[in-house]
Structures are given as C-alpha cells and as structure tokens.
Amino acid sequence: MVTTTYFDSSITRSWNGKQSAHCSQVLFENYANIIQQRQHERLEKLSFSRMLGVGGQGVVYLTHRQGTDGFELPIAVKIFSPERFNGEEPYNKAMRLLAQVSSHVSKIQHNNLLDVLNWIETNGIRLMEMEYIDGFDLNELFRNEMLEHIRRRVNDREWHHLREVIVTHGHSHPRLKPGIAIAITQECLSALGALHREGIVHGDIKPSNVMLKRTGNAKIIDLGSAYELTNPPDKTTCTPLYAAPEVLAGEKPTPLSDLASLGYLVVEMLAGVVPFDPRANFKDLLEAKHLLAQKLPNFLPAEVVSNELLMNFCRKLVASDPAKRFQSAESANYLHDGAVSFQRQLVRGNLASSFDNDIRFWLSLLENYEPDKKS
Helix, strand or coil, X not given: CCCCEEECCCCEEECCCCECCCCCHHHHHHHHHHHHHCXXXXXXXXXXXXXXXXXXXXXXXXXXXXXXXXXXXXXXXXXXXXXXXXXXXXXXXXXXXXXXXXXXXXXXXXXXXXXXEEEEEECCEEEEEEECCCEEEHHHHCCHHHHHHHHCCCCHHHHHHHHHHHEECCCCCCEECHHHHHHHHHHHHHHHHHHHXXXXXXXXXXXXXXXXXXXXXXXXXXXXXXXXXXXXXXXXXXXXXHCXXXXXXXXXXXXXXXXXXHHHHHHHHHHCCCCCCCCCCHHHHHHHHHHHHHHHHHHCCHHHHCCHHHHHHHHHHHCCCHHHCCCCHHHHHHCCCCHHHHHHHHHHCCCCCCHHHHHHHHHHCCCCCCCCCEC
C-alpha cells in the first residue's frame, strides 16, 4: 500500500497521523552532527579513463566522480602543465588568476557555457574539474572523414536532408549550411554576452573550443586563456589563426576581440575552410586579417554571398577596426543586422528549421566516430 508522509519540525508522520518507526540512534546522531557542523569533508580519488583532448596548456581526461551506493558522475578534468612557465612562482601566479576566473564563471550558470565544478591542487599541479559534455567540438566535425562516416550509414533520403539542411562538403573540410551555422553562432554570442557582462574575456574562441552537445546545443569551453578585465595577467595566450588583429599586434584581448575570433569561426563554418593560411608568417597573417572583410566573397559559397544580410553580419564581426565591429555580443545577436534578423529572414522565406533537432539528428549519425583528440 502506498502511503504519504509529511514533515513536522522534528518527526515524520504518515498520512494517518501516526509517528513513523524510530530510526537508528547512531544514524540520527550522525545526521544531526552534519547539520550542526554545517560541513562535510570527503576525500576523492580520480581515475582517468580516457583522454578527451590535449593542447598547449595541458591535457583533459574523462573521469568519474564516485559516490556512495553505486552513484557515479562522469566529469572532465583538465591538468594544467607547468612546461611553458619559467619556474614555480609564474605557474602559481597564473593558476591563482585562472582559479579566480573559473570561480567567477562557475557562478554564471549559463546553458551555453561550460560548468566549472572544482579547482584542486596535487603536488603543486592544478586541476580543474568540469562537466563532461557528450558531443563533439567543431574541430572534430570539420573533417571530411566525418561525412564519409555518415555516408556509409544513411540512406539516400537522409543523406540528401543532411547535405541540404545541415552540413555538406566545403573548400577543404565540411561546411555548415547557413541556418545551422547561425544557430550555433547565436548560442556562442549568448555565452560570450554572459561572460562579457561579468567583465570576463574568453580570449581563445576557435573550433576546438566550441562543442555541440548531442542535445543539439552549443557550448563554449576551455577557460585557459580567460581573464577578468579588472585583473589582467602579465601575459595572455591566444591561437594566432583565430586572434583578432589588435591581439596579434600585442594588445590584450577584449570583448570586441572575442567577437572577431567568433567571426573567423563563422566564416569557417560557412565556407568549410580556415580563412587564413596556417603557414603564413606574422606579417602576412596580420595583413590577411585586415583584408578579410573585403575578401569574403572569395571564401564564402554562393548561397551566402547572395544574402546581403548574412554578408553584412560576417563583415561586422571580422572588421579589422574594433570600432567597426558589433559593439557587444548582444548587438551582434539582436540588432537589426544581427544573427536574429537572419533567422527571421529564414522564417519569412519558409526556410526555417528546428535547428537543435537537426543537430541532434546529425550527431546521432556519428556513433563510433572517433576523431583524433589532439589539437
């Protein structure tokens, strides 16, 4: 028989008003002690099951947080390498700043931002515990073998839908169809807006730092280059191919430079090619960034070039002069020439789609797809 209980200040009674059976006195005292002390200490052992990624700042592993009674939570752990630091104190100083930023971000609780769970230290080495994201970063999806993997597993009707609505072949790697690319961009702008309102610059927007979850949502990850505008580090790090020209010239990243980096990613999503030569020297790379806005028709497919609204959106993101860019992530999302306007255009033209469902469909076709995790 199912019964219902309700809570009095100290005892629990059943629905008929009878006091429940007496519990163990020992357990009750332990319960009372936890409440009275308002703290609980625990030791945690993390066993790394597989590598999720590796880069210049360290290595990320999948691990599982073990609880009691068989509870298990998959989490990701980033181990920060001291290799690029000249001694212990520079490493410790950088880690203290990053811990402060990570703590700040953990309080934002935004659906399109990585959830930071803890910051720990072992033998001087810092580790950051993060949510485990079930999905793929864009760098893993920008590979021709991804499309080959899918083609072997779908029928002609599914393949046609995928290529017409979601993703198809690009100049050098797969490109996203405009609706999908801008849907992802909108979620990235929402995440950047949340960071920027808190005075935090991400500093390293690039394909490997944007993940698509199997739920169909995008997440910005990796806070290794992030910093608070009120407390900048002595040195900042960036990925030159995706860094704004002013950052390449030696200035510290800003919210506007985050937008330029996202703009380069938008161009890559739409074109299926990195808009800059990875082999270019500093001078040529800086010049290419200054000229990108006017050279966009050379990179982008006809369906994008023919759309004036979408072209203007791209130009305002990648403008070499920060003053000519959108002046905030919110304006890039919601102004009359922003991402939302393009989505409205799709609706008026009966070209809109449920893009999160399309992304879910896309990622569902990638079972057993295992790209190289090195970046």
